[in-house]
Amino acid sequence: MAWIYLIIAGAGEVIGVMGINQVNQNKSIGSFCTLVGGFLLSFIFLSIAMEKLPMSTAYAVWTGMGTVGSALLGMFVFGESKDWRRILFISMILCAAVGLKLIS
Structure with missing residues (x-):
């Protein structure tokens, strides 16, 4: 349930x-x-x-979701650049957050 709360926190971010x-x-x-x-x-x-979650994991995943979500919102809603390098680095942030979930 803590991970669901963290997803809601990321959406709020x-x-x-x-x-x-x-x-x-x-x-x-x-x-x-x-x-x-x-x-x-x-x-x-x-x-x-x-x-329920370790502070380091929760904070890292929360900031990652906020960063990725905000970047995607900027690209798809506010017309910011969709350069392949931006998408590459956004996917790297996403992979790091998933990695933290897998080892927690």
């Missing part, structure tokens, strides 16, 4: 980063709510996940 981008584009109550709500969700579920 991506929502929070999306909120940062929205605040930069349009300073509205909705964009601030997305920012605060996403990070609040993220930190709450990360905290719950860390009750």
